[in-house]
Amino acid sequence: MERRAREILSVARPILxxxxxxxxxxxxxxxxxxxxxGTIYNHFPNKEEIVLALAVQxxxxxxxxxxxxxxxxxxxxxxxxxxxxACEFFVSNCFDDFRIEQLLRQVxxxxxxxxxxxxxxxxxxxxxxxxxxxxxxAAVESGELQPPPGMDPPEIxxxxxxxxxxSQVLAHSSPGLKEVGIPDFGRxxxxxxxxLCNGFGWQPFMNxxxxxxxxxxxxxxxxxxxHQIITSQxxxx
Amino acid sequence: MERRAREILSVARPILxxxxxxxxxxxxxxxxxxxxxGTIYNHFPNKEEIVLALAVQxxxxxxxxxxxxxxxxxxxxxxxxxxxxACEFFVSNCFDDFRIEQLLRQVxxxxxxxxxxxxxxxxxxxxxxxxxxxxxxAAVESGELQPPPGMDPPEIxxxxxxxxxxSQVLAHSSPGLKEVGIPDFGRxxxxxxxxLCNGFGWQPFMNxxxxxxxxxxxxxxxxxxxHQIITSQxxxx
DNA sequence: GTCAAATTATGACGCCCCGTCAAAAAGTGT
DNA sequence: ACACTTTTTGACGGGGCGTCATAATTTGAC
Numbered sequence: 001m002e003r004r005a006r007e008i009l010s011v012a013r014p015i016l017x018x019x020x021x022x023x024x025x026x027x028x029x030x031x032x033x034x035x036x037x038g039t040i041y042n043h044f045p046n047k048e049e050i051v052l053a054l055a056v057q058x059x060x061x062x063x064x065x066x067x068x069x070x071x072x073x074x075x076x077x078x079x080x081x082x083x084x085x086a087c088e089f090f091v092s093n094c095f096d097d098f099r100i101e102q103l104l105r106q107v108x109x110x111x112x113x114x115x116x117x118x119x120x121x122x123x124x125x126x127x128x129x130x131x132x133x134x135x136x137x138a139a140v141e142s143g144e145l146q147p148p149p150g151m152d153p154p155e156i157x158x159x160x161x162x163x164x165x166x167s168q169v170l171a172h173s174s175p176g177l178k179e180v181g182i183p184d185f186g187r188x189x190x191x192x193x194x195x196l197c198n199g200f201g202w203q204p205f206m207n208x209x210x211x212x213x214x215x216x217x218x219x220x221x222x223x224x225x226x227h228q229i230i231t232s233q234x235x236x237x
Numbered sequence: 238m239e240r241r242a243r244e245i246l247s248v249a250r251p252i253l254x255x256x257x258x259x260x261x262x263x264x265x266x267x268x269x270x271x272x273x274x275g276t277i278y279n280h281f282p283n284k285e286e287i288v289l290a291l292a293v294q295x296x297x298x299x300x301x302x303x304x305x306x307x308x309x310x311x312x313x314x315x316x317x318x319x320x321x322x323a324c325e326f327f328v329s330n331c332f333d334d335f336r337i338e339q340l341l342r343q344v345x346x347x348x349x350x351x352x353x354x355x356x357x358x359x360x361x362x363x364x365x366x367x368x369x370x371x372x373x374x375a376a377v378e379s380g381e382l383q384p385p386p387g388m389d390p391p392e393i394x395x396x397x398x399x400x401x402x403x404s405q406v407l408a409h410s411s412p413g414l415k416e417v418g419i420p421d422f423g424r425x426x427x428x429x430x431x432x433l434c435n436g437f438g439w440q441p442f443m444n445x446x447x448x449x450x451x452x453x454x455x456x457x458x459x460x461x462x463x464h465q466i467i468t469s470q471x472x473x474x
Numbered sequence: 475g476t477c478a479a480a481t482t483a484t485g486a487c488g489c490c491c492c493g494t495c496a497a498a499a500a501g502t503g504t
Numbered sequence: 505a506c507a508c509t510t511t512t513t514g515a516c517g518g519g520g521c522g523t524c525a526t527a528a529t530t531t532g533a534c
Binding site: 020021022102103104105106107108110122125126129130133148151152153154155158159161162163164165166167169170173174175176179180181182185188189191192194195196197198199200207208 | 257258259339340341342343344345359362363366367370385388389390391392395396398399400401402403404406407410411412413416417418419422425426428429431432433434435436437444445
Binding site for chain 1: 490492493
């Protein structure tokens with residue numbers, strides 16, 4: 001990506017994250033740079049395309065975290081826990097990128113943006129699902145998991161994806177979660193992910209306490225790797 | 238609600254659903270009625286408030302469906318299946334309202350709207366969680382479910398909520414789901430919900446086939462009740 | 475039926491945003 | 505120094521937001 005485009009993105013990102021999609025306007029981006037509005041339009045045909053470009057950066061980072069998680073040694077369930085840790089880490093440490101990902105599922109970004117960048121996003125998403133699917137696949141091959149007949153690894157992944165995504169979105173968009181009796185959604189999410197594994201008979205069986213201990217240890221193990229990935233990605237673009 | 242406000246909402250609803258939040262403008266609503274823009278502003282201070290008012294209608298409907306589901310006789314797991322059926326029914330038959338609910342978690346509706354209507358929304362949400370929690374509570378009291386220590390019914394509900402919400406949002410916002418190996422997300426969602434129950438040891442244990450049969454029969458049983466609720470609610474407002 | 479007071483409706487206005495495009499500026503090669 | 509190409513500029517038309525002085529309508533007292 002050209003230097004100019006990167007400059008534009010670095011100006012647009014804080015606007016988007018501090019004041020939301022509505023507040024991101026070409027005029028505002030232009031006025032915060034040494035360029036006029038027309039110049040911005042030479043690089044991005046509309047603000048949706050800027051958002052998409054920012055999302056590409058975020059999803060690249062997410063995939064790198066997933067790749068690191070998946071390549072960990074150990075049993076399939078341990079490796080799945082590593083992916084879970086990557087998800088939690090991404091939301092905690094790259095909350096910006098998480099929110100931009102969410103934007104993609106909300107606003108009508110897709111109508112106005114280039115097919116090329118859309119495909120890039122789709123490829124990252126497919127790639128992430130694929131990475132997690134390899135863990136499920138390994139579990140099936142090693143006999144640790146016997147999925148329901150006719151249920152392929154990606155469909156298993158879908159469940160974990162839904163719990164992670166659903167939990168995090170609900171938690172960050174329902175202010176009164178504590179008041180309705182859900183004081184610690186992160187703990188609840190971990191327990192549900194573990195219960196779903198148990199429900200599929202994924203070996204070795206773990207009770208909620210073992211799983212939470214596993215998650216904590218996995219977090220510690222991967223923390224420095226993850227942080228390194230973040231910094232190296234930030235340098236790239 | 239006054240007659241005028243209802244008129245405005247009935248004009249705004251199709252605009253919102255056909256052309257999205259961006260396209261909903263006070264000018265456009267006004268031009269489609271026999272009133273001027275200023276009159277619209279006498280009833281709703283901004284378009285966000287209109288969206289919130291539409292969401293109230295939808296959530297009222299959702300809660301009515303949940304109430305009907307929860308009051309069904311039978312074991313706790315059967316009753317939970319009824320709630321699941323209500324969720325599926327809501328998305329299928331009130332897709333409009335489902336999409337408006339989603340808007341609430343996306344756009345910055347909350348900054349610009351009245352606290353009163355916000356509270357109404359929150360109350361409906363709390364009420365829905367509460368209804369489902371009663372089923373979980375009944376399961377605990379009857380001994381069909383032994384939740385992890387320190388995990389209250391709402392936290393259990395949170396997992397099912399996350400799967401339902403997450404699955405449906407992901408499915409409706411990731412066009413290429415089939416291409417990545419998830420041909421029938423509805424079936425996958427049911428299987429995951431069932432596996433989560435099994436993972437908590439919720440009795441009676443069901444395999445995926447028993448659960449899907451249960452869901453189908455529950456749908457048939459409740460279909461006419463649900464349709465009746467829809468029509469009676471539509472008359473109200 | 476009349477009229478003044480209260481309520482409600484109107485739409486022009488100022489401000490901001492989008493995306494365009496002709497004109498200006500800067501850069502390039504000879 | 506000059507012609508040609510590339511890049512930048514910002515004014516412009518179209519449109520949305522929210523306001524508010526003015527106009528129309530309703531109300532109710534006599």
